[in-house]
Amino acid sequence: MKHVLIASLAMSVFALPALAADYSIMAPAAPGGGWDQTARTMQSALQTEKISGKVQVMNVPGAGGTIGIAQFASQQKGNPNQLMVGGYVMVGAILTNKSPVTLKDVTPIARLTGEYEVIVVPASSDIKTIADLTAKLKANPGAVSWGGGSAGGTDHITAGLIAKASGVDPTKINYIAFSGGGEALAAILGGQVTAGISSYGEFEGQIKAGALRVLGISSDKKVDGIDAPTLKEGGVDVVIQNWRMVAAAPGLTDEQKKAVSADIEKLAKSKTWQDNLKSKGWIDTYLAGPEFDAQLAKDIASTESILKDIGLVK
Template identity: 75%
Template sequence: MKHLVLASLFAGAVALPAMADYTIIAPANPGGGWDQTARTMQQVMQEDGISKSVQVQNVPGAGGTIGLAQFASQNKGNPDALIVGGYVMVGAILTNKSPVSLKDVTPIARLTGEYEAIVVPAASPIKDIAGLIDALKASPGAVSWAGGSAGGTDHIAVGLIAKAAGVDPTKINYIAYSGGGEALAALLGNQVTAGISSLGEFEAQVKAGTLRLLATTAPAPIDGVDAPTLKQAGLDVELQNWRMVAAGPGLSAEQKAKVTADIDALAKSANWQKQLADKGWMDTYLSGPEFDAQLDQDIQATESILRDIGLVK
């Protein structure tokens, strides 16, 4: 009887699905949002037993398109490789005329999102979003905007604001900075009229009183944030800077289902939810056909506004 029990236990153990050893590509330098996302995934997947081993590799450059191209070419049919990306990558693919796009990988899920914030220096004579829009309408080129990379989320948001305000988007004076620190220094030094970035980037300075928060790109007021949405200010603009994870191209339906199940387990875990709360990331998890449809919609909308701005012909 004892031997039968042992045999039964052994058979059950053998039947358990093996945990994958994942490699996650962060297509950016260490320390940025995509890198932080990849390393948080690594930590939670290992701690929660979703994967026994997770490696993170940084492949920076060109808004994520260098890492994307390398990932797509090296991981066809490989279910153990993942890449982190996001809305910035959608714009970079278009503006850099990248030969590789998100159609060349297997999108799995949207993980997190952040809304954009529009700020001015505390010493600015502009007191509210209406004042900024009035200045923009009076002389678009005289209003300088500090933000991230050309064609990225910040640039797209300014283009959408101009368009909603009835201003020619090609006339906007957008100054692209390579990092949030540089854009912040320009703002604090009163070298630009306004700044735009994710809400978290400006939170400390807004609380300290060195920047004035005028509005956010959220669809509804955000708890604890003392600023209207652009929609409340009469501008039909809503924008989320989201982050996603994709797998390699050419996966079988079974392989894709296994990867999706692992990412679903990650997103639903208490450990991941705690990480989101600690980092101030919004849980905007979306997977399956719903995410595929949303991604297609975002790509089309991004291409449209980048054409309006003049960055895509």
């Protein structure tokens, strides 16, 4: 009887479900921006859906995420409990900052979301349309200042593409980079720059409150729930999307990567995450595995080409 009880206890121990992993997510930017929002939305969903027991978010701002990725790659090798948010902005920043640490030095897991860029001005601005803005740009490129995220990121690239599409030398644009969405927003609202440029989600509250006016959105067609013309409709032939991803630490075993990937897949398909995408206006662009690796390589190559084209990379 004693042996049967011991065997029964042993079986019950082995039958216990694996404990949910605790995660720490690095947002390699200041609080308030898109990466910070993504990390904190992940934190909430992972915990609400009980995919993870405890999730912490830490901010390491600077240089378009290249300071954060360098720290992440050097300090977290082999740690399966560490995640980092990144995206299109980081791809550009790595190139423009000539960062010795790249996405090859971490473990990309999945693309999560996408957002289109919007061009905004304060509600009090005399600029009413994207045509008004491009007219000023053509008259004096340096007199039009653009406030956005880090140098070489999606915002900077979009400003350069708008200039190019308007027949203006994109190397002449007066782009002012901010390390966080909060800083950029304050500068735009305070009239310190002519126009602001970022993903819709970072300006949504002020747009809905009537403090900012949207001149155009970088989608190929109108986006449900966003009352704004496309840049194309305003006569500027530019379509671009900012995407965000999550990466794990370098040096993981195949089993560790598989476990992290499984948790991220559960996150991406969860009701909490999907509800957050809708409320924030983020587009579900979930892509993982070899397909994501291939798409990431393609995006890095095309970004380098764009940056060279608009004079940000030689």
